[in-house]
Amino acid sequence: MxxxxxxxxxxxxxxxxxxxxxxxxxxxxxxxxxxxxxxxxxxxxxxxxxxxxxxxxxxxxxxxxxxxxxxxxxxxxxxxxYTMYHQHPVGKHFAQVCTTSPCNLCGAEGVVAALLKATGCKRMGETSPDGLWTVVEAECLGACGFATPVLVDDDLIESVTAESVPALVARYR
Ligand code: FES
Structure with missing residues (x-):
């Protein structure tokens, strides 16, 4: 990750x-x-x-x-x-998006782009100006059959699409 x-x-x-x-x-x-x-x-x-x-x-x-x-x-x-330990300050919510090949083929890049836009993060690994979000790429999250999985804090959310990202982000406000 x-x-x-x-x-x-x-x-x-x-x-x-x-x-x-x-x-x-x-x-x-x-x-x-x-x-x-x-x-x-x-x-x-x-x-x-x-x-x-x-x-x-x-x-x-x-x-x-x-x-x-x-x-x-x-x-x-x-x-x-261990990558689960943060070596830098992160946002209140830490979102990890699987961008490994199988998920990438199913639209992970679009999920990443939508997440960055919905959270206000300028780029991967940077925290949003409001301090609420940090979005990073992750290697396989073990949910390959449910592309694209996103791990928000301790919540694994399966089958995320670019279209479903705004509603996902809204749940954490
Ligand atoms: S490749 Fe994405 S969860 Fe396994």
């Missing part, structure tokens, strides 16, 4: 604040109890960060490294390996 771009997202202002305080620290402590080592809890710890900040900032990587007793380089290696 493609990684998010560098646009300014709705979550960015909180990115500098420590994450693991209060409820987030309690959530992390609960996660740590489920794993044999702190290192094994790295992926859920990064999810806690992303759920709260919208992305995993360099500062958050350092904080995760500190609380789990890992090196920043190790944490960064994991964040950069």
């Amino acid at each position: 493609s990684q998010a771009g560098t646009g300014t997202g709705a979550h960015e202002p909180s990115a500098a604040a420590p994450v693991f305080e209060g409820a987030a620290r309690r959530e992390l402590d609960a996660v740590l109890k489920k794993y044999p080592t702190a290192q094994a809890a790295l992926l859920p710890a990064l999810w806690i960060v992303q759920e709260r900040q919208g992305w995993v900032s360099p500062g958050a990587m350092a904080e995760v490294a500190e609380v789990l007793g890992l090196t920043v380089a190790y944490v960064k290696g994991v964040v950069t390996f």
